[in-house]
Amino acid sequence: MKICITSKGNSLDSPAERSFGRSPYFIIVDDETGEEKSIANENVDATGGVGPKSAQLLINNDVNVLITGQMGGNAQRAVEVSGIEVYQYKDGGSVREALNLYKEGNLEKIL
16 A cells, blocks of 8 residues: 655655645655655646646555645545545654554544
């Protein structure tokens, strides 16, 4: 299963990002292989359609679970249609902390 966490930087130790569509990075962790990958979000400075475009990036990378702080309505619809589960992380910690809270079952599912 591939888990994506919105991030301000390109590593697990970077601060988690609260916003989905304009998140500077997406950190994707494969919980079966342990592989980690960082994807720079090319939609950060786009003028419109940021949420759905960012959702497509996750779909293209076979993401199963998204951990983020908040999402706009268009992004929610795009992610919901794709079948990606979404969990909310509001704390100001790192990507690694958000991932650990998810694995422990301590994040609220919002989609």
